Amino acid sequence: MKHLLSIEELTREQIEKIVDLAILLKKDRKASPQVLAGQQWALIFTKSSTRTRVSFEVGIRELGGQVMFLSGADIQLGRGEPIKDTARVLSRMIHGAVIRTFAQQDVVDFAKYGTIPTINALTDDEHPCQILADLQTIKERLGGWEGKRICFLGDGDCNVARSWIWASARLGFELVIGAPKAFQPQETFMSGVPAGTVRVVDDPVEAVKGCDVLYTDVWVSMGKEAESADRIETLRPWQINDTLLKQAKPDAIVMHCLPAYRGKEITDEVMEANADIIFDEAENRLHAQKAVIVEIVQQAS
Structure with missing residues (x-):
């Protein structure tokens, strides 16, 4: 290496x-x-x-x-x-x-x-550095990723989501990308990923069912500011909030790579309830x- x-x-x-x-x-x-x-x-x-x-x-x-x-x-x-x-x-x-x-x-x-x-x-x-820190966090909190279902919610075609897809391909854990159709991984990217690596879902409730980890990222990444209003409107149903969280496993953890825009991709309440995990993730x-x-x-x- x-x-x-x-x-x-x-x-x-x-x-x-x-x-x-x-x-x-x-x-x-x-x-x-x-x-x-x-x-x-x-x-x-x-x-x-x-x-x-x-x-x-x-x-x-x-x-x-x-x-x-x-x-x-x-x-x-x-x-x-x-x-x-x-x-x-x-x-x-x-x-x-x-x-x-x-x-x-x-x-x-x-x-x-x-x-x-x-x-x-x-x-x-x-x-890549973010995902390695995330995997460290999951191993510390859940003992590892084997047999775990991880759900990435929001912009499923962003850099973090792509790195999660490759992590799933290499490590074999179950990955769900929950995103509206306009924000799902592009076919040109997915064509290079081994078949069966990831399940892409366009319904937020279905996406989080049975998940051990709910993961999100900012909806408006650097360089996407001109699309801000459209992105926020389209992605609003994919916010991690108490209602959506109840559809996952009872002991599911929430992760965010930060910075977090509270009230957009995640509510303040869910962010604070999972702050120990999220800031461990940042330290990692x-x-x-x-x-x-x-x-x-x-x-x-």
Whole structure:
């Protein structure tokens, strides 16, 4: 494992190893292995962030490294200088790159032409770090994902939903994508996914029946602001509220990758009732990402 570009590229064994290591790293942060001692890593973000930036900065430092932050104003990823040239230049100066941007191809090209570990911290296509943290949370709370039914509600064609689909394909748990037809995974994407991986449902009550985990994300992702009013109106029936939650298993947990827009994709009441889980999930970004870095560095040595 030289890079983390997508859940699609990971094997079952790699995912399980990262999740197990993340749980161990969480138990004693002071004992974090200093695998990045003497190294300088760069966070290259053309999309703004709170949790991703903080968790990676803290994680890299806890692993003994130094970190610099480069925003869209500092580096024009994919605009002006070609990605392959940027990757070659930075590879001679830093030891690893964490990239949060729009196009998945930018991250792929950076990894291809660079000579340093490259981590996808979010693109429009995938959000692998989030799903690894989510899987860690489910293992901590439910003992694992085997035999569990997970339901993603809302925009079923977003980056988080796509990464969940690949996680299901690799790990074999039951995944339901609950979304109105206009927001269901595109056929061009699903054509590359193994048959039987996911069940797509266009009725919210049917979607959550028998589910162990209800998961949602923002309805208006960055870059979709012009569609805000239409999205909110179409997705309103898919809000996680007390009424919908009663249709799932009695002990079902609710997860949200944050930021949460209370009153839209989730009610304030449900958010608060599941706050311990949701904010554990947020914290686990730190531990899962540290596990990814440790795995990459150790395999390279």
